[in-house]
Amino acid sequence: MVTRVATVAFEGIEARAVDVQVQVTPGGVAFLLVGLPDKAVAESRERVRAALIASGLALPAKRITVNLAPADLPKEGSHYDLPIALAVMAAIGAIPADALAGYTVLGELALDGSITAVAGVLPTAIAAYGRGQGLICPAASGPEAAWAAADMDILAPRSLIQLANHFKGTQVMARPEPAVARQAGPLPDLADIKGQESARRVLEIAAAGGHNLLMNGPPGAGKSMLASRLPSILPPLTPRELLEVSMVLSVAGHLADGALTDRRPFRAPHHSASMAALVGGGFQAKPGEVSLAHHGVLFLDELPEFQAQALDALRQPMETGDVLISRANHRAVYPARFQLVAAMNPCRCGKATEPGFACRRQMNERCMAQYQSRISGPMLDRIDITIDVPAVTASDLILPAASEGSAQVAARVARARRLQTARFEALGLGHVTTNAACRRRCWMRSHGPTMRASRCCAMRPRPCA
Numbered sequence: 001m002v003t004r005v006a007t008v009a010f011e012g013i014e015a016r017a018v019d020v021q022v023q024v025t026p027g028g029v030a031f032l033l034v035g036l037p038d039k040a041v042a043e044s045r046e047r048v049r050a051a052l053i054a055s056g057l058a059l060p061a062k063r064i065t066v067n068l069a070p071a072d073l074p075k076e077g078s079h080y081d082l083p084i085a086l087a088v089m090a091a092i093g094a095i096p097a098d099a100l101a102g103y104t105v106l107g108e109l110a111l112d113g114s115i116t117a118v119a120g121v122l123p124t125a126i127a128a129y130g131r132g133q134g135l136i137c138p139a140a141s142g143p144e145a146a147w148a149a150a151d152m153d154i155l156a157p158r159s160l161i162q163l164a165n166h167f168k169g170t171q172v173m174a175r176p177e178p179a180v181a182r183q184a185g186p187l188p189d190l191a192d193i194k195g196q197e198s199a200r201r202v203l204e205i206a207a208a209g210g211h212n213l214l215m216n217g218p219p220g221a222g223k224s225m226l227a228s229r230l231p232s233i234l235p236p237l238t239p240r241e242l243l244e245v246s247m248v249l250s251v252a253g254h255l256a257d258g259a260l261t262d263r264r265p266f267r268a269p270h271h272s273a274s275m276a277a278l279v280g281g282g283f284q285a286k287p288g289e290v291s292l293a294h295h296g297v298l299f300l301d302e303l304p305e306f307q308a309q310a311l312d313a314l315r316q317p318m319e320t321g322d323v324l325i326s327r328a329n330h331r332a333v334y335p336a337r338f339q340l341v342a343a344m345n346p347c348r349c350g351k352a353t354e355p356g357f358a359c360r361r362q363m364n365e366r367c368m369a370q371y372q373s374r375i376s377g378p379m380l381d382r383i384d385i386t387i388d389v390p391a392v393t394a395s396d397l398i399l400p401a402a403s404e405g406s407a408q409v410a411a412r413v414a415r416a417r418r419l420q421t422a423r424f425e426a427l428g429l430g431h432v433t434t435n436a437a438c439r440r441r442c443w444m445r446s447h448g449p450t451m452r453a454s455r456c457c458a459m460r461p462r463p464c465a
């Protein structure tokens with residue numbers, strides 16, 4: 001007899017169905033695991049064996065074969081521990097054979113039989129609900145799974161014993177409740193910035209239209225300070241955006257205690273970050289910074305110091321809004337619709353624009369041109385707004401900061417976005433919400449909706465990026 005338990009394999013943020021099949025037959029004592037497992041999955045045999053022994057269950061002296069179907073799909077991660085253990089328990093009669101029907105299962109086992117949190121619970125719950133199934137997941141991930149649907153059957157046990165008692169009817173587990181992460185504090189406020197009135201205005205325009213922004217100025221001008229305050233003037237995440245952002249964070253394992261956050265992401269990788277760290281990749285094709293900044297802000301400080309290959313890899317996500325990671329045996333697609341904010345010095349030392357400064361190596365103009373040439377033309381073509389941020393004067397530092405804070409600016413940004421949404425809906429472009437999100441090439445004509453679209457978008461002869 002073959003016992004089956006449903007679980008998943010991840011391809012990007014998509015949770016593909018996987019069937020865990022267990023057969024216990026007479027023969028030499030063995031625990032075989034087949035179905036293209038990686039190292040973490042292969043090691044689950046020892047974790048499952050130890051967890052069952054700690055729970056008071058001994059494996060029979062028989063041949064146990066575990067198949068992960070489909071066999072040609074690579075299986076990665078430790079979340080296969082729990083479905084394998086439950087399938088084995090059902091096969092040896094420790095729990096009713098039909099108890100697991102209608103559930104998708106994932107979770108990692110500790111040696112003492114407890115069930116620990118794993119990544120990807122939210123997309124798994126959504127996929128299971130779409131197939132009409134319930135979910136069995138770790139207790140630490142229960143609040144995350146509860147966001148999938150209010151009427152979904154979710155079991156979030158802390159240990160194998162607790163789950164076995166639930167199936168036997170001796171213990172009833174309550175459905176987990178969805179949770180929102182507590183914020184550490186308020187976002188940085190624009191009122192903290194002294195001077196830089198032009199830069200503040202440009203930051204507001206970039207927020208209203210979702211435009212990519214490049215700030216060029218000497219060290220200490222406040223470029224990083226301005227960029228860190230952009231999330232405070234952006235509108236809050238819509239329910240759809242919140243779900244997309246949370247699914248990426250779930251797959252990456254960045255949802256602490258299974259609680260979702262309603263703040264827009266702000267990612268600021270160091271300029272030594274590799275191409276795989278920026279766009280995603282690695283052995284398991286994990287999401288990179290561009291995906292972790294989905295529906296948020298990606299801040300690249302010291303832009304010319306990034307590897308040229310890494311910067312050029314950003315061009316495709318900036319154009320299409322997603323990133324494709326291809327491997328020899330599988331591929332993963334992650335969403336990556338972010339707003340790029342970059343900062344750079346005018347030259348390598350950053351002093352070329354200071355009055356009376358002369359570069360020791362070459363003329364200031366040539367030094368600046370050589371340094372800025374590290375950024376390719378196609379990359380610059382995807383940046384909508386470029387602004388020079390001058391050094392702050394002593395008088396700006398002495399005078400009190402501007403009274404207008406992020407709340408007032410955010411109100412104007414929200415109003416501008418509502419006007420843009422209404423404008424595009426009137427043109428039949430309901431999927432477009434900002435000027436920068438408009439992907440349709442608009443040509444000037446003497447009449448018709450295309451002319452109105454080109455006027456309202458104020459577009460260049462290329463698609464907005």
